[in-house]
Amino acid sequence: MKLTIKYALLSIILFSCSKEEDKNPVPVTPTSATPAPTSLIPLEINTTDIINDPEIFNYDVNKDYSEQIVEFYPNAFFASDLSENVVNGINLALKTAADEWGKYGPVEYWVFGADKQAALDLINKFCERREALNQWTMTECLVRETDESLDHSMIAYQKTGAEVIATNQPRGNAGHNGGFEWGIHKLSSSYPFTFDNLFDDIPAQDDFKTVLHEYFHVVQLSHVYNLTWNVRDSRVIPNESIWMQEGGAEYMANFTLFKLINNGTLIFEESYGSLSEKMQNKMDNAKRALNNNCSGRKLEDFKYGDDCSNVGYDLGTWAVAYLIDKINNPSILLETFYPNLAKMDFESAFNLSFGYSTSEFYSEFESFLELPLEEQLKIIPNP
Ligand SMILES: [Zn+2]
Structure with missing residues (x-):
């Protein structure tokens, strides 16, 4: 009441309320x-x-x-x-x-x-x-x-x-x-x-x-917490590109969930299929959008709030799966990429983690997207 x-x-x-989520003025010390x-x-x-x-x-x-x-x-x-x-x-x-x-x-x-x-x-x-x-x-x-x-x-x-x-x-x-x-x-x-x-x-x-x-x-x-908001954004979503931030979260969430189900740590009443099936759905959804209203868009083009941002999530998940398979270390984001992001920019942390530049990776990933699905699924583990 x-x-x-x-x-x-x-x-x-x-109407006097600010729309911006993170910019409420805040007194730090209690008076x-x-x-x-x-x-x-x-x-x-x-x-x-x-x-x-x-x-x-x-x-x-x-x-x-x-x-x-x-x-x-x-x-x-x-x-x-x-x-x-x-x-x-x-x-x-x-x-x-x-x-x-x-x-x-x-x-x-x-x-x-x-x-x-x-x-x-x-x-x-x-x-x-x-x-x-x-x-x-x-x-x-x-x-x-x-x-x-x-x-x-x-x-x-x-x-x-x-x-x-x-x-x-x-x-x-x-x-x-x-x-x-x-x-x-x-x-x-x-x-x-x-x-x-x-x-x-x-x-x-x-x-x-x-x-x-x-x-x-x-x-x-948490790794870029104390940077100013614009620097923080430039590190996690460089040029507003969301693929790593969302793809990283989505791939790590799926990979970890299936790992813990497969090793018996988590028990659910119903089956959830496999990581491979989830990834197949994401590729199907991305391909459908790329063949229709999101045609011509590349991995690095997807931003928050645009009509095709879902494709950024789906392709981003595949991009992270691809990178993890390439260097064969499922913990690379936790061990190397994010811990270094506070002290260097996205490109440098990427280079350090994966051994080449984002532009080299983007063109490699373009070719990967042309492969038949059976070939693509070979990089997806059964964790
Ligand atoms: Zn998210």
């Missing part, structure tokens, strides 16, 4: 007028669990944890309409990702269901957390995050879930939405319905993989 009233009052000043409440200081940092209570800070809020491995797991916060299966599924996926690739943080993974009031309550918790840390005022936070017209507002993730229920059409989105100015990684997710078995033909591995994908973005961005 309290939130509903606030929301109604705030809606009159919607003497508003000292940090003692509840912000954890008595003991919990190093074994994902914390699900948004009122708990499982780390020292006065410490800078950027660009380093931390002791604590990510946090995951859930709208109250989400089931225990969803909570357990997301928690396990996040823990798995952090165990596989390293704990970076603080990570806040905000998960929305289909119910609007439950989403508004969760957004309220998010904003209280920001206010408690003197990062944002309650008012500005609520205005921004409850604005349905903004693509990456938190309420937009609830809208996606509500549409899935209303239309019975599977759809989802999740994203790393920044948080650099606050020293955290802020991620949001729409309703991860596969953990509730909502659609017969979409097993839970789908949402598990999405969490791995998003957490890989945490890993990527």
Whole structure:
């Protein structure tokens, strides 16, 4: 009730809200007028669990944890309409990702269901957390995050879930939405319905993989965290080209998921096929688009927000698979490429990791795309 009233009052000043995700002005140090409440200081940092209570800070809020491995797991916060299966599924996926690739943080993974009031309550918790840390005022936070017209507002993730229920059409989105100015990684997710078995033909591995994908973005961005935003962008998406950032996340998520299924670490009720099948689908989708509305586009041409950006994801996944096969090291992004990206540009880190220039690689990859599918699939391992 309290939130509903606030929301109604705030809606009159919607247009003064900045659209840019990462550029909210932030006072770093609490002023003497508003000292940090003692509840912000954890008595003991919990190093074994994902914390699900948004009122708990499982780390020292006065410490800078950027660009380093931390002791604590990510946090995951859930709208109250989400089931225990969803909570357990997301928690396990996040823990798995952090165990596989390293704990970076603080990570806040905000998960929305289909119910609007439950989403508004969760957004309220998010904003209280920001206010408690003197990062944002309650008012500005609520205005921004409850604005349905903004693509990456938190309420937009609830809208996606509500549409899935209303239309019975599977759809989802999740994203790393920044948080650099606050020293955290802020991620949001729409309703991860596969953990509730909502659609017969979409097993839970789908949402598990999405969490791995998003957490890989945490890993990527943790290495370039303290650069200014334009330098950071030039390192991870050079000339706005998304293939490495998205292809890296998608390939590592799929590869790791199948590795852990195949070695018996992860057990799911239903089969998810094989890495080879997933890669085949991506090649089919990319080829279809390249033969139609995205013709003439090359790997390095795809950007966020353009009509063909999906092709950048699909071809990017293949590009990363190709590079990993070429040097025969599935950990190259974790061991070499991203760790060097803080001190050198994309081209230099690429050269160091793969032993040749991007332009040499791009022309090699062009030829690879001409091969028959059976030949292409030979580079895909059964991890
Ligand atoms: Zn992504």
